[in-house]
Amino acid sequence: MPECFTIASVMNINSIIVTADQMRQIEGRIFEAGMPVPALMEKVAGLITRRFVELYPLFRYPKVGVLIGPGHNGGDALVMARELHLRGHIITGFCPFDKKKELTDCHFKYVQSLGVPISREIESLYDCDVLIDGIFGFGLTRELRGEIATTFERINQWGKPVLSIDLPSGIHTDTGEVLGVAIRASQTLCLGLWKAACFQDSALGHLGEVELVEFGIPLGDIEAVLPHPVLIQRMTREVFVESLPLPRPVVTHKYKQGHLLLICGSKRFAGAALLSGLGARASGVGMLSIAIPSSLKPILVSALPEALILDCPETETGAIAELPNIPLEDYSAIACGPGLSVEAENAVQGVLAAQSPLILDADGLNILAVSHTLAMLSQRTSPTILTPHLGEFKRLFPDIAPQNALTATQQGAEQSGTIVLLKGARTCIAAPHGSQWVISESTPALARGGSGDVLTGLMGGLIAQTTTLERPLEQRVAGAAWWHAQAGILAAQERTELGVDAFTLSQYLGRVLSH
Numbered sequence: 269m270p271e272c273f274t275i276a277s278v279m280n281i282n283s284i285i286v287t288a289d290q291m292r293q294i295e296g297r298i299f300e301a302g303m304p305v306p307a308l309m310e311k312v313a314g315l316i317t318r319r320f321v322e323l324y325p326l327f328r329y330p331k332v333g334v335l336i337g338p339g340h341n342g343g344d345a346l347v348m349a350r351e352l353h354l355r356g357h358i359i360t361g362f363c364p365f366d367k368k369k370e371l372t373d374c375h376f377k378y379v380q381s382l383g384v385p386i387s388r389e390i391e392s393l394y395d396c397d398v399l400i401d402g403i404f405g406f407g408l409t410r411e412l413r414g415e416i417a418t419t420f421e422r423i424n425q426w427g428k429p430v431l432s433i434d435l436p437s438g439i440h441t442d443t444g445e446v447l448g449v450a451i452r453a454s455q456t457l458c459l460g461l462w463k464a465a466c467f468q469d470s471a472l473g474h475l476g477e478v479e480l481v482e483f484g485i486p487l488g489d490i491e492a493v494l495p496h497p498v499l500i501q502r503m504t505r506e507v508f509v510e511s512l513p514l515p516r517p518v519v520t521h522k523y524k525q526g527h528l529l530l531i532c533g534s535k536r537f538a539g540a541a542l543l544s545g546l547g548a549r550a551s552g553v554g555m556l557s558i559a560i561p562s563s564l565k566p567i568l569v570s571a572l573p574e575a576l577i578l579d580c581p582e583t584e585t586g587a588i589a590e591l592p593n594i595p596l597e598d599y600s601a602i603a604c605g606p607g608l609s610v611e612a613e614n615a616v617q618g619v620l621a622a623q624s625p626l627i628l629d630a631d632g633l634n635i636l637a638v639s640h641t642l643a644m645l646s647q648r649t650s651p652t653i654l655t656p657h658l659g660e661f662k663r664l665f666p667d668i669a670p671q672n673a674l675t676a677t678q679q680g681a682e683q684s685g686t687i688v689l690l691k692g693a694r695t696c697i698a699a700p701h702g703s704q705w706v707i708s709e710s711t712p713a714l715a716r717g718g719s720g721d722v723l724t725g726l727m728g729g730l731i732a733q734t735t736t737l738e739r740p741l742e743q744r745v746a747g748a749a750w751w752h753a754q755a756g757i758l759a760a761q762e763r764t765e766l767g768v769d770a771f772t773l774s775q776y777l778g779r780v781l782s783h
């Protein structure tokens with residue numbers, strides 16, 4: 269069993285992700301300990317006002333529309349409205365709610381007393397340069413209908429810059445679902461701790477740029493509320509660097525730096541083998557062996573001269589018919605699947621008995637789904653890592669609802685007894701004992717054939733270098749996914765989102781480390 273994390277061992281607050289309920293409990297502890305609610309609201313709203321004026325300077329955005337909700341999200345918006353009014357912005361408020369929380373109502377009256385108009389008509393904000401969305405934060409649970417839904421649609425039609433406080437109104441804090449309709453923000457300032465919605469594919473189209481605005485939550489309050497190990501963590505550069513197999517021992521040799529066996533490729537998908545090999549190369553693994561159908565040997569040898577090529581007997585269509593008689597226990601990790609074709613069933617079944625960590629990807633997963641051998645994985649003596657995209661995930665776990673990627677990944681991990689990495693705009697990783705990671709930055713440039721093959725090789729190479737389990741294996745899996753995403757981001761910055769083919773991606777992996 270990998271060791272459990274305490275909060276203190278998680279690098280920083282920036283890597284912690286909470287649900288609405290956890291945030292409410294943490295907030296409750298702060299108030300119970302004596303922090304006055306209005307004081308915290310002033311502090312938080314002051315911080316976001318400061319960020320607002322950096323993003324939307326007065327000379328370019330003089331007219332600000334403020335959308336005010338009935339709860340404390342609306343209270344934050346009113347404090348911002350007051351401060352921005354005092355700094356010279358021309359403020360118009362919008363609030364269609366009669367009933368408001370007491371503190372929100374106090375701010376409402378004071379802002380009105382300053383001469384700031386607050387209308388019930390959204391059209392009053394039509395000529396504003398930017399909008400502040402303080403309708404709902406983490407207190408929203410119900411579906412939006414009727415007048416408020418029509419209002420949100422109207423705001424979205426305008427296409428103005430919108431800064432959302434905490435979350436875009438209409439987004440479910442935990443699942444990221446759009447509750448009927450949601451504000452389409454250009455900027456979201458998430459308050460205090462990252463909310464799970466910020467990493468759900470379903471919310472991504474509404475969040476715009478997302479930033480965390482920390483406001484000094486005591487670690488003790490977080491520790492008291494979050495379970496151990498911390499359930500969901502965000503992979504950051506700091507945590508990634510910590511999970512790299514560095515520094516290498518001064519005295520070492522290639523077999524001490526991990527030996528990865530890649531089982532991949534077929535006549536039809538020869539490139540997948542090559543791309544996985546290039547991913548593995550970038551990981552720095554000491555030794556790389558690649559099992560491929562024998563007719564692919566010349567291509568692989570010329571492209572990856574450092575690799576040991578194990579040529580396998582082929583089926584009629586050029587898939588691996590079976591693995592040669594190789595001692596599987598010699599490898600520190602095995603990655604199996606890219607480009608295999610579904611005919612390579614013997615190879616996949618054969619490798620399940622291996623006593624090393626095993627990554628199954630692509631056709632490795634499809635074979636598993638068709639042969640209904642998923643249940644066997646929990647019998648393996650070493651960890652198994654499954655790396656499906658959504659389609660593969662649905663085939664593997666037909667009874668798990670995939671909409672909420674965080675929960676779906678966790679359920680998949682529990683059901684199969686494996687580490688599951690679910691690829692998406694925000695890739696999620698879960699281990700069966702409860703620890704979960706999210707890759708919070710990525711790029712649509714990676715939505716391209718072959719990019720997953722690079723990831724499998726890279727991950728295999730990293731896992732092969734895991735000599736001690738001072739960090740849980742899923743952290744290294746998440747580290748590989750983070751590295752892969754960052755290479756995509758870097759390549760897209762230099763070559764646009766159209767310029768990140770899988771080969772190019774593999775060439776950018778090394779540059780992430782030196783960046």
Ligand SMILES: NC(=O)C1=CN([C@@H]2O[C@H](COP(=O)(O)OP(=O)(O)OC[C@H]3O[C@@H](n4cnc5c(N)ncnc54)[C@H](O)[C@@H]3O)[C@@H](O)[C@H]2O)[C@@H](O)CC1
Pocket residue numbers: 291292295308309312337338339340341342343344369403404405406407408409410411412433434435459460
């Ligand atoms: N967590 C913290 O420590 C802090 C939270 N603050 C703010 O407080 C917010 C949370 O405040 P609240 O708990 O008051 O919640 P919200 O302000 O998010 O909204 C809750 C209000 O909306 C109403 N409501 C919910 N669903 C509705 C629907 N479908 N239609 C109409 N009305 C609906 C509720 O009755 C309630 O009045 C955060 O998002 C953040 O902006 C900050 O003020 C300061 C610090």
Ligand SMILES: [K+]
Pocket residue numbers: 341401402403404405432433434435436437
């Ligand atoms: K909001």
